[in-house]
Amino acid sequence: GLWIVALGASLVGDGQERYDPLARSLLAGHGFSRGAGPECLHVPGYPAVLAGAYLAAGGPTRGLIALQMILELATVSLIWAGAKTAYGKQIARVAVGVAWLSIELSVFTRQALPALLAAFGTTLLCVLLVRAHAEPHWAMLSWAAAGLTSGLLALVRVDHYPLALAAPLVVAASASTPLARRVRGIGVYLLAAIIPIGAWGVRQAVVCGSIGLPGWEQYTPVRAPFVSWLDTWLDDPRLIDAYGYRVLDAGAPTAFPVEAPLSLEERSRASAALARAKELQTLSDPYVADTFTQLAATARAERGLVTRSWIRVKRVALTWAWVPGLLPRGPRSVTKAAVYASWWAVLCGGVVGTVLVVARRNTYGILLSLVVLSRSAMPFVSAWGAVPYY
Numbered sequence: 001g002l003w004i005v006a007l008g009a010s011l012v013g014d015g016q017e018r019y020d021p022l023a024r025s026l027l028a029g030h031g032f033s034r035g036a037g038p039e040c041l042h043v044p045g046y047p048a049v050l051a052g053a054y055l056a057a058g059g060p061t062r063g064l065i066a067l068q069m070i071l072e073l074a075t076v077s078l079i080w081a082g083a084k085t086a087y088g089k090q091i092a093r094v095a096v097g098v099a100w101l102s103i104e105l106s107v108f109t110r111q112a113l114p115a116l117l118a119a120f121g122t123t124l125l126c127v128l129l130v131r132a133h134a135e136p137h138w139a140m141l142s143w144a145a146a147g148l149t150s151g152l153l154a155l156v157r158v159d160h161y162p163l164a165l166a167a168p169l170v171v172a173a174s175a176s177t178p179l180a181r182r183v184r185g186i187g188v189y190l191l192a193a194i195i196p197i198g199a200w201g202v203r204q205a206v207v208c209g210s211i212g213l214p215g216w217e218q219y220t221p222v223r224a225p226f227v228s229w230l231d232t233w234l235d236d237p238r239l240i241d242a243y244g245y246r247v248l249d250a251g252a253p254t255a256f257p258v259e260a261p262l263s264l265e266e267r268s269r270a271s272a273a274l275a276r277a278k279e280l281q282t283l284s285d286p287y288v289a290d291t292f293t294q295l296a297a298t299a300r301a302e303r304g305l306v307t308r309s310w311i312r313v314k315r316v317a318l319t320w321a322w323v324p325g326l327l328p329r330g331p332r333s334v335t336k337a338a339v340y341a342s343w344w345a346v347l348c349g350g351v352v353g354t355v356l357v358v359a360r361r362n363t364y365g366i367l368l369s370l371v372v373l374s375r376s377a378m379p380f381v382s383a384w385g386a387v388p389y390y
Helices: 002-007 014-027 045-057 062-087 089-100 105-109 115-134 138-155 158-174 181-208 215-225 225-230 237-247 264-280 286-321 336-359 363-381
Strands: none
Touching: 002 089, 014 045, 045 062, 045 115, 062 089, 062 115, 062 363, 115 138, 115 158, 115 363, 138 158, 138 181, 158 181, 158 363, 215 225, 225 286, 237 286, 264 286, 286 336, 286 363, 336 363
């Protein structure tokens, strides 16, 4: 742990472009803004925590890593406490062992990304919901605390909404308490969740003139013409770096993969439009947008719903299977086999465990499976989500 702290933080990618500027703006007293005007696209959760870490440590590196190491320890502690209560010490030791061996630990602890904060919040939410299920005397307090946690999580990661709605319903449905009490618990949960979401929503309405779920605008790129077309054929998450986030970089290819199921005309038109986009450094150019809108419409008609659904399912499966290689600075050739073997062992255990907990109607296990499924929604909805962060 001390060695990781000594290395310093890595402010690259989203950390450098999105979170760090917002955190520094908050520290400088300029509010939640970037540049001349207020920030209306992103949610404030992680930048606010980042600003607190900077303030406490007097700089961005040591404070950030120390905070995220504390978050990691707190998450593992919650895993231990929850597993011990539900299954006993032996299973708790296994759960903590898997957590400590997580390949994301060393990566996310040193990067300005909300992954560890979101992981802590999600784990805390599950523990509170389990308490609401298992301890009737504290049920309403646990429901309220879970709702507040869920609302705050929505201000950290906007893709939390599906889990925020589904998790309490699973717990309520599996409880043996009277129906009225369960409905009351869901009501308390929703009211508590609305507090932070509603407060930030009011800010958005007043400052930005937009009314809706906070952060929902972040999904706008998923509906962009180029991404809509990409989703009709891209089933390999290893391609998303070149044809997704870095598609406009100078070194990114203009031609599309030979194995992609594209007709000659489609490939030619797409390559020409992408070359134009790279030249202008934008995918919003009218010619580019119109071309990909037409290509997406044609592709949806030709490939059909079944084919496009299979593409999405395959993308989800391969995203999970290739996580070690998709992470920044993936495993070296010397350790690659061992890393993949251990990761696939965890995946196989997860599949077997999911079948068992569903068959036995185990609330705790179903809740865990629900968390995993909610993470898988991103690469299914869009190729843009086919990265380990999601």
